[in-house]
Amino acid sequence: MNLAAVVAYRLIVFVIVFAVVFADSADARGRRSRGRTNYVQIYSVAAIAGGPQAVAEAKAALLASRNAGFHPAGGMGGANAEGWGFSAHSAQAALDSCCFSGQRTIAGQAVARGAWGWYAIRLYW
Secondary structure (H helix, E strand, C coil), X not given: CCHHHHHHXXXXXXXXXXXXXXXXXXXXXXXXXCCEECHHHCCECCCCCXXXXXXXXXXXXXXXXXXXXXXXXXXXXXXXXXXXXXXXXXHHHHHHCCCCCCCCCEEEEEEEECCCCEEEEEEEC
């Protein structure tokens, strides 16, 4: 290959890679909320009977299966607030990192181990 062909080939590859990496599909734009991905709309657990503890267990398992922290939709089993937490060190550290820890009465809590660490959900009265 001559120099012009090599330069043209590299330019074409750069343009394709750039388009793939920085493309913003219409589907992704539909899921965004003010410039950030809103995972609450993407993943949810079905409404669960059995109260806050059953809901916390299902939601913690969902977080661990996705290896992501977010507030899943699907209700709170009668609780009034929800916090989620993550820790790569221990299950207790994940629980302690949940929002409202030490500020509200716990209605249900659960921890599940994911590939990157522990994912916790706490539901509060």
